[in-house]
Amino acid sequence: MSSTQRQGLTPPPFPEPISQAQTCEEQFLHHIFVRDQMAEWSKRPLIMARADGVYYWDVQGKRYLDALSGIYVVAVGHNNRRVIEAIRRQMDVLNFSPPMHGTNPVAIQLANVLAELAPGDLSTVKFQCGGSEIIEGAIKLARQYHKLTGSPAKYKIIGRYLSWHGSTLGALSASGLSSRKTVHQPLAPGFLHVFPPTCYRCPFGKTYPECGITCATIVNDVIEMEDPDTVAALIVEPIGHTGGIIDPPEGYLPILREICDRHNVLLIFDEIITGIGRTGNMFAAETFGVMPDVLCLGKGLASGYAPLSALICRQSIADKFWGPLSENPGFVEGHTFEGNPISCAAGLAVLQEVIQNDLCGNARIQGARLRAGLEGLANKYAIIGDIRGKGLFQGIEFVQDRATKARFPAQQAFGVHVGKRALENGMLCRFDPHWIALGPPLVSTAEQIEEMVQILDRSLSEVLATGPG
């Protein structure tokens, strides 16, 4: 930019945008951080150009079956006309309302719809944009609630190892995934962790049900050792994701509920993946029949059409945030884009789609089909050690030896090779060195689920035939 332009005599020219076809050229990739390892990613960059239904197309025109809903986001499928039209209509009316001065009609409507849909007395909603932001909100709500109710020393948050609650420092501190935490340490104080219910590899060396669900009952001991007067909340994903789809055994979540009640500890469900139909009910809380005190939603809530997350808390908690200004400052938490009208309009339209098309029912039906398909693969491939999940949230853990459950060496990254082969074969799934997971859109048909299983079958046989690498 010339100094004359800087002085404002001539408006600076807008930089020429590169063409879509050029976006995959290496020189342009150096100007963007992606989530992946940059140097590796840029060798074969995946750049999605468009999407429709359960398919993506990359900038080269290659089609991918989206067996992951992007990343458990696009619940109602891509290019959903109802959601797009709802956003268009909202854009003509109100794009942004002043968050420091109140809210807007669509946010109030969506809060009321969520209060209606949520189980029990979960009835008061706070909106944000992303999952991490809403987890921060849930942590703050728990701490402020205890301060308002005469237990100001209750501040500790118990999370679980292998969990993921988000990238912001509070959510990261609650998370239990060392591979994403160590590089950012030291993290926030006041967070501790317990073992999740990884029955396939019980950390206590026990077997369900004889174990008496030690991984749940021991939370009571942890709280007592810490001093219950210092513990504010326990946060869990009803089905853990990043540990390889950790589906709790029957009885696990009810025990956590009972322990939390005993010690006046709030139970927070992170339903950012499991919410909005994924496990076959609107909320995993219904699938497991356990009511949290705070339920967090993200991802599927607006299905990726706009950024939107929400927490829903029980009436008894929300009530404590009312009262005269002299006694109560309200919920001290806010972000500029919370309750954005475009996002809320998208959320309302998504919920209409989910309910009117019974996508929870479809998640149950297609989830059973997917599970049966994966079990068929397990009969064929001895390297499938375990299959876990509910509804359209299913994962498989790989083992080198099924009898001993011995894993492939970490550096072999077997699951990564399977996931990358699936990409080459035109399907998107979530992969990790020891497991892969599928989370197709809730609109997926029987044929599309069958195709996902077939592509996985082909990918497994190719990786086993050629060896990873």
Ligand SMILES: Cc1ncc(COP(=O)(O)O)c(C=O)c1O
């Ligand atoms: C269970 C869970 N909680 C929280 C988050 C954080 O959400 P976001 O990435 O939208 O901040 C994620 C994201 O993957 C998640 O899977």
